[in-house]
Amino acid sequence: MRKAALLYNPDSGGRRARRQAELESALALLRSANVEAQLVLTDSRAHAEEKARQAVIAGCDTVFACGGDGTIHNMIQVLANTNVALAVLPMGTANALAHDLGLPTNIVAAAQAALRAAPRRVALGRVDYLDFESNPGSRLFIVAAGAGVDAHLFYKLHAGTKQRMGMTAYYTKAWQLWFTHPMIRFRVEFAETGSDELRQADVTELMAVRIRNFGGVLQELAPGASLDRNDLRLVFCRTASRLAYLLYVTRGLLRSSWKVPGIDLAHSKRVSCKYLPAPAFADGTAHPKVYVEADGELVGTLPAEITMVPDALTLLAPAR
Secondary structure (H helix, E strand, C coil), rough: CCEEEEECCCCCCCCCCHHHHHHHHHHHHHHHHEEEEEECCCCCCHHHHHHHHHHCCCCCEEEEEECHHHHCCCCCCCCCCCCCCEEECCCCCCCCCHHHHHHCCCHHHHHHHHCCCEEEEEEEEEEEECCCCCCEEEECCCCCEEEEEEHHHHCCCCCCHHHHHHHHHHHHHHHHHHHCCCCCCCEEEEECCCCEEEEEEEEEEEEEECCCCCCCCCCCCCCCCCCCCCCCCEEEECCCCHHHHHHHHHHCCCCCCCCCCEEEEEEEEEEEEEEECCCCCCCCCCCCCEEEEEEEEEEEEEEEEEEEEEEEEEECCCCC
């Protein structure tokens, strides 16, 4: 590492004054290791991506995402398919990728880990969808993409609530949705890795997962998922049973391997999601929308297709 930009999202997590001091300490550590390092503030998704693009043009060999999974999500849109490495200083709400990589939660220790890390090349997921103006859109992701119940959570969870309450907001809203979500069905189609046979299922939830350990209460949400693989770990829920959803989350929390009826897993490199044929309602409106998220960021609606981009990103993380 010779030249690095630390892109910082002041809205990630909490305790802004304390985090600012931690960042200054991390910056001093990097500079003491003869790294030409600079702290760059960002204030929006577009701004973060533009600053990352400027860092690449300026010759940085490393860009630090100083924030949560949303900040990382913005960075990979720019750093994908370049030789610039992504390093992470976990300062967000969930920090799922940091948990999976085994990064220290202490910011200075995470910077030290990046200095010692060997570059690791990984595949990324890509989701194509319709945005909220019904235009085609696409985003890369590194943690997970989903359609159905989980994306509806992010639709309902306003940014202001998330900033005030942190993970409490996720758990509170998830519990509320467990009682109230209408469980809209849609159709998924995929072929398992190593097979050409197409499978179909009508589901209430589809998650395409890339990491093993989410941390928090979710822990091992998708056993078998790994950044070392070049495919997706699909979790698809054929059931509308609220108890089944609760059992599945409990299973992950306990790191158990018991099977939950109606919730299945598969490995695949491509999965498509589309609405079921349905008549319009009496007032002329269409069936309810099914939302799509990528790395915890609400991006659009169905129809959607999730695929893999191999050998797409360089990560700096502790050796396994």
